[in-house]
Every structure is written in structure tokens, then in C-alpha cells.
Amino acid sequence: MIDMSSLMDKLDLLKSLGDSATLSDIVRALEAIAEEINSIKLTLNNLKERVDAIDSDLSSLENAVYGEIEIECPTCSITFTIPVEEVPESGILDVECPNCHNIFTINFENWGQEGTDD
Numbered sequence: 001m002i003d004m005s006s007l008m009d010k011l012d013l014l015k016s017l018g019d020s021a022t023l024s025d026i027v028r029a030l031e032a033i034a035e036e037i038n039s040i041k042l043t044l045n046n047l048k049e050r051v052d053a054i055d056s057d058l059s060s061l062e063n064a065v066y067g068e069i070e071i072e073c074p075t076c077s078i079t080f081t082i083p084v085e086e087v088p089e090s091g092i093l094d095v096e097c098p099n100c101h102n103i104f105t106i107n108f109e110n111w112g113q114e115g116t117d118d
């Protein structure tokens, strides 16, 4: 747990000492700041590891649930699939038909929000 209030207390103390603050007062405050920064770094590293783990779990989950998306070409009507990873966050994707090479735009904006019908 990062104790920012004690850090602020130390800085306030330094400020109140003003010109009478000694070098060791300043060094003590700097040490406290360095300690807090170190602990913030450790916390960030832990968080990063956990986010990476969640991210990779989520990817496997998405693949397991959706895997591939079936698409029908509006020109030649054949159906083909694309990997779910190819859908960008915007949900809008240009797809080239592997049969007639027509390029068309698919909007997945509401994709994933359907299927809640009883």
C-alpha cells in the first residue's frame, strides 16, 4: 500500500522548515520519495503481469467462444470465415472475398451484443 499522505507530510515539513531545512532533512525526504517510487514501480509491475495474464486469458476465451466468423459475400454469395482476431476494435472491417475478390465492408459494431433473445 502506497502511503502518499506520509510523503506529503514530509514535503510539508520541508516547506515549513524553509531556509532552515538541513541537508539531512532534505535527504530524508528524498529517501522517502525514492522509497515510494520504488513501491509504485513494484505495484505497476505486478499490475502489468496481471493485465498481461488477463489479456492472454481473454484472447483464448474469445477464440474458444467465437473462433472464426462466417461471412457471406454479397457479390457471389459464397460463405467463408475469417479469424475473430482480424476484427478491429472499431468493429469495421474490409474483407476480400477469396472467390470473386470483391472487397466489401462489414460492420461488427453490434457484434457480440446480440443473442440475448429468449
Ligand SMILES: [Zn+2]
Pocket (backbone or CB within 6 Å): 073, 074, 075, 076, 077, 078, 097, 098, 099, 100, 101, 102
Ligand atoms: Zn465473392
